[in-house]
Amino acid sequence: MDQVKFGAELISRLMDHLCSQLPGCTGAGLSVWPEGKLVRAIGAAAELDAEQLAGGAGPLVDASRDERQVSGKVGGMDVVAVPGSWGNSGPVVLTVYLDHEPGVADLKAIEEIEPLVATAAAVVEFCAGEVLRADQMVRMVQHRRYIEQAKGLVMGARPSAPGEAFELLVRASQHANVKLRDVATALVLIVGGTLEDSAEEVVEPPAVAFDVARRLWEALRK
Incomplete structure (x- = not known):
């Protein structure tokens, strides 16, 4: 099985699962900053993550720079941006878009799935065909x-x-x-x-x- 294809598919499935657990979820994305690279995105995240990365501003960028969870509004939607793993190039950031202000249940669901998404991203980004990258x-x-x-x-x-x-x-x-x-x-x-x-x-x-x-x-x- 192709490793990169499998990894990307795994990330998409995890994001789909996350959105299915959150009523009012309109999309989710995963990116790396400061590289400004969009790893994967579904729904509204495809456009709104790309917009923040291109402009260098927004909750996604703030979460990356400050290495902390950030909530805010983008494109009229509420977004929660969570920095996942910290590598030499910067954190991997998970963004989740909602049609309402995130509540306790929303944040709990995001917190539970984020480590899985971040780990899957690390496998795709750093372990595809290069053994030494596993150490990273x-x-x-x-x-x-x-x-x-x-x-x-x-x-x-x-x-x-x-x-x-x-x-x-x-x-x-x-x-x-x-x-x-x-x-x-x-x-x-x-x-x-x-x-x-x-x-x-x-x-x-x-x-x-x-x-x-x-x-x-x-x-x-x-």
């Missing part, structure tokens, strides 16, 4: 895990919602112009001394990431 995909999954671990540390040190903890990490990384994944990994190493999954080939974050993470942790503990 593994690192993307690791980065995602470290960001989640760092969020947990922030929430434990200063009681806050997951979104607030994530925003704090984003602000710290942006203020120092350091990649979020590096700050998150450094924070996990500083607090825990090691990484939970005991990965053997993790690239150690740069010194500046440790400086940012250390200052953030000290501020949280005050």
